[in-house]
Amino acid sequence: MNGPQRVRWIQRNQYYYTCLLDFLNHTIPQQSSVLEIGCGTGYVLDKLLPSRGVGIDINPELIEYAQQAYPQYTFHTLDAKQLDTLEDTFDYIVLSDTIGSFDDVQHVFGKLHTVCHPGTRIVITYKNFLWTPALNLAEKVGLKMPEQRQNWLDKSDITNLLDIASLDVVRTGRKVLMPRYVPLFSWLMNRYVVNLPLFNQLGLFTFIVARSMHNLKPASEYSVSVIVPARNEKGNIEDIVRRTPHMGRHTELIFVEGNSTDDTWSEIQRITQKYAQERDIKCVQQEGKGKGDAVRKGFGMATGDILMILDADMTVPPEDLPKFFEAVANGKGEYINGTRLVYPMEKEAMRTLNLIGNKFFSIAFSWILNQRIKDTLCGTKVLTKENYERLIANRSYFGDFDPFGDFDLIFGSAKLNLKFVEIPIRYRARTYGETNISRFKHGWLLIKMTFFALNKIKFI
Missing domain, CATH: 3.90.550.10 (Spore Coat Polysaccharide Biosynthesis Protein SpsA; Chain A)
Structure with missing residues (x-):
């Protein structure tokens, strides 16, 4: 899928991306330095308003589109397992709906240390697998962007891999019960109900905020x-x-x-x-x-x-x-x-x-x-x-x-x-x-x- 096609899918699912960005903007202060892994068209990175933004993706067509659309940021055609080639550190590293497509999640997590300083926060979002049947149906009827087959990872799997890679989980949670816009109802479900016990287990996307345990001084x-x-x-x-x-x-x-x-x-x-x-x-x-x-x-x-x-x-x-x-x-x-x-x-x-x-x-x-x-x-x-x-x-x-x-x-x-x-x-x-x-x-x-x-x- 090329850049213009992906942009059209984002526009068709604008409400979901608005909810996702509300969470990310609450978590990531403006004017932070941000690295987005799996940046696609650069849309999410731009909405975070970073002081220094870098995006990487393995799709060269998407990277070319992102660099033209957002020339104020830097984009690289790069596999996440090659992060050590960036030779820089960031305040925040964002992996939004990307870890499901990695061929070796543990390897990628291990490489994250190379772009972290002691205060770096790693923000991961990914789809809740309880939603898999609904998302597959939405994809078939043209309501969701087509995706390749995803890794079967739940929250415990990801926290386990983070721990193996010496990445410490700070907090976790779930967001969004209603990804389509229905006046008042969507606001009520996504702002309040999804945060309540039991209902929270049904949130569309899970988030994990983690930190590196390397580079600490004595x-x-x-x-x-x-x-x-x-x-x-x-x-x-x-x-x-x-x-x-x-x-x-x-x-x-x-x-x-x-x-x-x-x-x-x-x-x-x-x-x-x-x-x-x-x-x-x-x-x-x-x-x-x-x-x-x-x-x-x-x-x-x-x-x-x-x-x-x-x-x-x-x-x-x-x-x-x-x-x-x-x-x-x-x-x-x-x-x-x-x-x-x-x-x-x-x-x-x-x-x-x-x-x-x-x-x-x-x-x-x-x-x-x-x-x-x-x-x-x-x-x-x-x-x-x-x-x-x-x-x-x-x-x-x-x-x-x-x-x-x-x-x-x-x-x-x-x-x-x-x-x-x-x-x-x-x-x-x-x-x-x-x-x-x-x-x-x-x-x-x-x-x-x-x-x-x-x-x-x-x-x-």
Whole structure:
């Protein structure tokens, strides 16, 4: 099939491609560098609005058409098993409805490392084989583009091959229940119903987002910034300094004091001077209010490669921080979240109503994000400074909605397709001060955030 014929098929199935592109544009930020494998006419690549776009396909006629239609991008007649000849890396690699035609999927997956940097995301879409009878019928009656016989691959087969090739799956899901346009009905089915449990198994196309586990630098080369938001925590400041381990090549502590009514600020200043020869300590008072504002203030001052949050109440022991460091520095995850809901807690560490609320939000957000997250409200969270800067650049998508800071990081990391990993910690009872959380006021706010996330992340 030549270029003009393929374009006519795309036009006849415009609604399906609109749905596919809605997903891809949500997943791939504009102005990213993008490689599309099996690019065909270049239509999908162009709609992604990349800063640098490269497409490859084994059909020379399609490549010639694509280069003429989209001269701002680069196209190559190239087999996917020859990716190492490109000698370049990309932010995103797209394989949309192409892996079914590869003669050796494992070989192609192994070659993907050659065009990946540590932050590259590989986005795979392919048809759900439950739709095979319907698609075959549509092809026979002229409603679907003719295709050669496809590999019989389901989600487990592909994730297995990705694992063999040292490609780590970040998240998976399915989209589109109604590939033909019916006013209102198609919108309802494709935006909402397909995302519901059970119905999701029937989605027309499956997606997988993965990352390369190669080209990671040694853990010893990372520096660390530990941000400590502190409000009415005078009695814990010195213990935090004494008990926080040294991690990586350098560890700095940043105390952000916020509107305390005790002597927390003067205590931070005293401890900063006392330990000036032993530890790299910075301190600042926040102009705004809330933990979220304090975290953003501290992250803005941080010079480390890895950013950590440690609550000043020390209900999460500072001695647990190396577990978080090792997880992110060794590439096991990119957004590391503590979970207090595994080990038994000390008496009075978490009230029953708080525990029930945390478990509810664990279930809700694991479903919304398509990644496991057991304890959304654990204060200890870790990510790299590079990924945090990318999160800031995309923050306008969600807006300034989160006074805690927890969900700003969770949602932002999910939007960037960062790999979530949870570290179980033993949650301790407070030894000084009182909690700054209002169960009912803040609980209602979290419920509103759940519905906010549904429309920004799940129902797209």
